[in-house]
Amino acid sequence: MANKSWELGFHLRSPRNWLNDPNGLCQFRGTYRFFYQYDHNWPAIDQKAWGQFSSPDLIHWTYEGVPIEPSIDEDRHGVFSGCAFVEKGGASDGGDLMRVYYTGNVVDLVPGHSPKDFDYVYAGREGNTITCTSEDGVNFGPKQVLLRNSDYPEECSCHVRDPKVWEQDGCRYMLLGARHKDTRGMCLLFSSDDGLNWTFMHPINSEYSFGFVWECPNIVQLDGHEYLAISPQGLPRLKDRWFNRWTPGYFELPEGQRLIDTEVIDERGFEQWDFGHDFYAPQIFSDEKGRTLLVGWMGTFDEYYTSVPDDLDWWHCITVPRVLTRRADGRILQNPVPEIEALRGESVALAHGIPLEISGRCCDLVLTDLKGEGMVTLDDSFQVLYQNGRLGIDYLDETSGAGRKGRSIPLDELHDLRILVDGSAIEIFANGGAETFASRWFGPELDHISVISTFSPAGITYPMTNTMAKMYATAQAPDLEFPGWNETINR
Numbered sequence: 001m002a003n004k005s006w007e008l009g010f011h012l013r014s015p016r017n018w019l020n021d022p023n024g025l026c027q028f029r030g031t032y033r034f035f036y037q038y039d040h041n042w043p044a045i046d047q048k049a050w051g052q053f054s055s056p057d058l059i060h061w062t063y064e065g066v067p068i069e070p071s072i073d074e075d076r077h078g079v080f081s082g083c084a085f086v087e088k089g090g091a092s093d094g095g096d097l098m099r100v101y102y103t104g105n106v107v108d109l110v111p112g113h114s115p116k117d118f119d120y121v122y123a124g125r126e127g128n129t130i131t132c133t134s135e136d137g138v139n140f141g142p143k144q145v146l147l148r149n150s151d152y153p154e155e156c157s158c159h160v161r162d163p164k165v166w167e168q169d170g171c172r173y174m175l176l177g178a179r180h181k182d183t184r185g186m187c188l189l190f191s192s193d194d195g196l197n198w199t200f201m202h203p204i205n206s207e208y209s210f211g212f213v214w215e216c217p218n219i220v221q222l223d224g225h226e227y228l229a230i231s232p233q234g235l236p237r238l239k240d241r242w243f244n245r246w247t248p249g250y251f252e253l254p255e256g257q258r259l260i261d262t263e264v265i266d267e268r269g270f271e272q273w274d275f276g277h278d279f280y281a282p283q284i285f286s287d288e289k290g291r292t293l294l295v296g297w298m299g300t301f302d303e304y305y306t307s308v309p310d311d312l313d314w315w316h317c318i319t320v321p322r323v324l325t326r327r328a329d330g331r332i333l334q335n336p337v338p339e340i341e342a343l344r345g346e347s348v349a350l351a352h353g354i355p356l357e358i359s360g361r362c363c364d365l366v367l368t369d370l371k372g373e374g375m376v377t378l379d380d381s382f383q384v385l386y387q388n389g390r391l392g393i394d395y396l397d398e399t400s401g402a403g404r405k406g407r408s409i410p411l412d413e414l415h416d417l418r419i420l421v422d423g424s425a426i427e428i429f430a431n432g433g434a435e436t437f438a439s440r441w442f443g444p445e446l447d448h449i450s451v452i453s454t455f456s457p458a459g460i461t462y463p464m465t466n467t468m469a470k471m472y473a474t475a476q477a478p479d480l481e482f483p484g485w486n487e488t489i490n491r
């Protein structure tokens, strides 16, 4: 049996099997709907569909099954990532219509090639842009293929995917992530009057090559400033940043410049979203309160520590929703949505150097007005530390990182720290959300967490209510039929 301490109490995971990118995030007719990349075939990771959770308040969630799965030729090897666009008053009852856009993945054997020696970069792969709609958020109508590889510019390899659609000044725009034939990341920008007929506007490139592919592009608009957010693969691992080979982040555009008018990005302005081990493919959306929210995949491909540490029958989770705000210098601050605070139990002071036992495995630690160095240690196993001008995390025993090793970033001053501990998911927010770390921690099997802090002044701890246990115990994530799947050629 898997270690019960690794269960999640307020983070979303698939009830079973594999989860990656958050998809189709929206608030639709008042209800939050979070889709995610679901693979029923895990531990093989090759058959993607969209699972879904819904919530009235971002803390109480219902599992909604797998509303979108492969069913047409153009998505026969996977319903890949994409977004939801809410069409105001577009439904038959006069209410809002949810229109999703996603990539239909097709990987076919190329004649004359063996599946083993073909890389599906220059031929043999389709990234079709597909749409379908729903009036209730769960049941979707017929799929319509909007764009095929032949509609993308010549300069692109077959890797084109992850549509993000938004409206600006009465027109709709779509960003797609792509890989240039020269093996560098780029985006494509399209426009449309009706959300169905799309015209290519221009590519968005960096001045100098920046990773070999850009996935999951997003636009961020805060206080009249615009940003392009991307998930690039293939950045070099440096001492102070880009610790993962897949490191998402954003570029702020020059004052007054719109993304739709931007063709070249200065890659030197890249800001990394999160410095933890487990963070990729974040998606950004606006809710009905007008807030800009980000949700990231707490996972990554391609790192040695992505294997499952024990007998878990599920793998990976997503971050709590983070509210994005803009700091005067352009940095985007990320903080947990305030709704999370409703899960807090009675507060207990965390005094300097005195161990505290918190019952359960979920807690929220808040340290403010910090002066100088210090560390917070959980169960003698996981540590958040600020020392020698660096803020970092560390795993204190052999197994609890499951291959993850300590990492840190330079930071001149640490003013505040918030640590969300949720079984095996930890999210850290420092300096008002200017620096964040999302990492998994596979700590000891206990019914409590012991916390000790050497920071001054004292902090506050809150036990957190577990709102997920019931859903995870009862939800049934299904096995799917993949119509076009051929065991031998599609691997």
Ligand code: FRU
Pocket (backbone or CB within 6 Å): 020, 021, 037, 048, 080, 081, 082, 103, 161, 162, 215, 216, 280, 281
């Ligand atoms: C990012 C990504 C997307 C793709 C999806 C497939 O993690 O590679 O580009 O659509 O995952 O699951």
